[in-house]
Amino acid sequence: MFAVPDNTLVIPENPALRHPVRVALEFAADRDRWRHLLRYDPEERFSALVDSDELQEIWLMSWLPGQHTDLHDHEFAAGAFTVVSGQLSETVARRAVDGRAVTELHSLSAGQSRVFGPGYIHEVRNEGPDPAVSVHVYRHQRRAMRPYHLDPVSGPTRV
Template sequence: MFAVPPNTLPNASESGLAHPVRVAREVAEDRRRWAHRVRYDRDTRWSLLLYSTDEYEVWVLSWLPGQRTELHDHGGSDGAFTVVSGVLTERAVRSDSGRHNAEALHVLVPGQSRVFGPHYAHQVHNEGPDPAISVHVYRPGRAVTPTT
């Protein structure tokens, strides 16, 4: 299951590309390609760029209990993330003209995904007792370490 926030619209010029949530889910399901590379850092969330194409970047992140992001957006990037293991909570906020409004909480379990786009800010948190892993896709690529 994945959810498309109402303020996230696909870019018409990219209609032929695979949707970021499809890419995230396919990578998440193929754990043998990347699971051996996952690490955990008790001081900060760990992340690794798995690969990059002309259309998108794919990252894997690990989250120990209590680790979180700050409230942030992804600039001009569209994207999605899929929870592979553990439980993550997303606080999603629609951002219009620099104001934050329309806040919602989403508890995500393995196999669930969220998408994001313009005017979408969120905070992701591992509130559970167990570590979590997630796969993130950014389109176009970020060229910097992701916040989520």
Template sequence: MDHQRPELDLLAVAARWADPAGWPVSLCFDPVERWYARLAADADHEVWALSWLPGQGTDLHDHGGSSGGFRVVAGALTEEVVTGGRLRPRLLVTGSGRRFGPRHVHVVTNRGDVPAVSVHVYRPALTRMTRYHLVDGRLRVAEVAEAGRSW
């Protein structure tokens, strides 16, 4: 008999953390850089809150082999993934979200004119992230960031 734990739905976990009133930290908006805070962690996964003022976003990056999911809890975010050697955008509005596997590479940006807030869940917890440049349709490693030093 198989006693393995059933697969955790990371997007469902993000939905459970969608209300900032229940967070252990106060939501902040930083005019200089994206604000983020870890909300919860256990041996299986971790949960992060992020805020995005208009124009704030990430570099092209992966999650160091972790799977994930994120949910937009306020505003809207644009996620871009590499398809056919080009970045392809997808708009994610309040209440929508995205699951992704351990090899997912993307850029997330607030292209709107109002602040956005999102909740991200990673399994296992993030230990590193690789940032990339897209050159002639190919991903080129720009930097490998490590938890505890880079964030």
């Protein structure tokens, strides 16, 4: 063991250094913070802003079975999302070095997260029989969605 000198200062945590998955998991676990915002819209995926500051926005989203986003990126934003309840699937689209289209499917259940950065092209959907809830963190830019079309040969192109 070692002794901590009397003149030791505790440096406050820098929120900019907290990983967006950690932020998403903390907000997901604090249901009292967002429970009153939760709604299910039979027409489209529901979203509500839970918190924001100069560094990030935290959004709550609910997904009824069959609801989904279109293929999109978040422009220059980076961040993460965490599934609170239910199941979501994420399809990531990109162009390989040789120019061909590549898609990856990720199945996510409660407690699982995905990270994204600028230019990360994906779509998220609830293919399960039950509603799903997720928490999303967007950094470096306010929440934005740029649409894409997926050509099965050449990959994603911006619409």
